[in-house]
Amino acid sequence: MTPFPFSDDDLNQINAHGLSLDEVQRQLALFGSSPPYLNLVAPCTPGNGIVVFEPGDVQALMEAFTSERRPYRLVKFVPASGAASRMFKTLLKYLHRGEEISKTAITSAALAGDGDAKGSLNSWTRWSGLLFSGTFNRCCPKTGILPMTF
Secondary structure, rough: OOOOOOOOHHHHHHHOOOOOHHHHHHHHHHHHOOOOOOOOOOOOOOEEEOOOOOOHHHHHHHOOOHHHHHOOOOOOOOOOOEEEEEEEEEEEHHHHHHHOHHHHHHHHHHHHOOHHHHHHHHHOOHHHHHOHHHHHHHHHHHHOOOOOOO
16 A cells, blocks of 8 residues: 655644554545445335334433533435436436326337436336335325326
């Protein structure tokens, strides 16, 4: 591993964080290679990766959070892999063109070689397993988009 050059200020900050120079170099080297792809088994749903609190427990949990949060720094993490953008790309393309948004239309485009349509069909065949599918389908009539019934 090629060492990264650090200034005296960098070294002071590294020490202030309780890190060794080797550990910082190891972490920086991680940026030089892509992480391995994950094989996802299923979407997260309540009971499968998502914990849903009972309404009666919420107040006690909020009080516990309030009393224990002081020594910690809070960070909001919003993953943005682009998967949602890719999933809706074809839907939005058809919506902006004013074209029919149906399984028949998207399938025809996919069979004609449209890669976006192929990707959308792949995503939509698993639509009902997505956490937000019910909400999306209820909102569709208000937006003029047909619910996904693939």
